[in-house]
Amino acid sequence: MTSTSFSLRSPASFHFPSATGACGHVRWIQPLAPKPFRSPLPPAATPAVSRRLLLPAAAGIWDFISGGAGGAAAATLAVRRGMQLFKQGDVAGSVAEFDRAIELDPRQKAYLWQRGLSLYYLDRFQDAAEQFRLDVAENPNDTEESIWCFLCEAQLYGVEEARKRFLEVGLDRRPVMRDAYALFKDGGDPEKLASNFSSSSDGELFYASLYAGLYYEAQV
Template sequence: MNKINELETELINWNKKLRIYPFDARNYIHRGMTYFKLGRIIESLKDYNKAEELNPQLTPYLWQRGLSYYYLGKYAQGARQFEIDLSVNSQDVEETIWHFLCIAQLEGIKEAQKCLLPVKYDPRPVMRKIYQLFAGNFSPEIFLSSSQTSNIRDTFYTHLYLGLFYEAHRGEIPILEVGKSIPSNVEKSRFHITEAIKYKLDDYMWYLARVHQQLRQAKVG
């Protein structure tokens, strides 16, 4: 059974559970995650909103909703979600990077770097390096060379966030060398997202990479 079929089966199961337990907020979150993995972003957002309606205490834990906001182009709402998330999870680099990505879409890279929220200490070394990349303390080349590892998960995250980094910087004009063609940041973004997808993980962010690729290809097409 391929991943799409598995997700469709997963969706059927969550639908069954919600018919039995229609007021279980966490079941809406789980179904929303399945919708997102299937690329059904609007449905995912509706489920996250329903979960919050049923249990407002979940609001600072709805990081998944922030990702749905991003891919729906609702960048202000996404930035606000990630800012709230950091109030209960101040060690997570990913929360502040996604806040950065939302601000970059709204106001540009310089403003996003000014608004880069502090992170106390993410225990994952690769995430600490990713933070330095987005803070402007590492060049993409130095970041990539310093992140070479046999750890598949770390390699996946290296390529995912490099792809997202280049997407955020897509408006910048690359410096051209005489007699040499340099890929645009859009092309670099596509390359690294494609590389990330090769490392098939049972991880929500792996599905995000696949959804990202599908949405960006559809936009170009």
């Protein structure tokens, strides 16, 4: 579950070896193989592209080479209908649409975090946890899906056991989500999470307040 805006890797130039000698004269040399691609950013700062972003393109390619009849496109429409139904409060209807999307294009299942949310709010915690675990297996840097899996399993097994089963993921670039991840993984004070971002942007305040509230919900 990534943020609503994404950045792709920056293009990089390729470097070619010089064919001149020390005095500037051209030297006849055997051609060298191109050097491996190197990002202009250091490895730790190179943003990863979510696999979920690549799914529509990959699905289109698959339909093209397999002669498919637009199953991926129909599945995408079903996902959109499911999201709209969830917003309208028809949670059961949203799950039906998400399941239809999987029937139309089984590849969708590994990316349907929306389905996990709907299942959670239908108290289908086992199914929701399985969805989130599947998603994290595809995207091992998804902080929010790790937390939502914990929320589901806290309802199933209790907080202590859910924490033992906690899905560890890579470092999130968002400070608010790093703090939220640490709170759910190790325990702590949710009020501190909310207060730490009370003067931050609306987005950070929203996430801090949301996950502080969900932390309390996990304790019930």
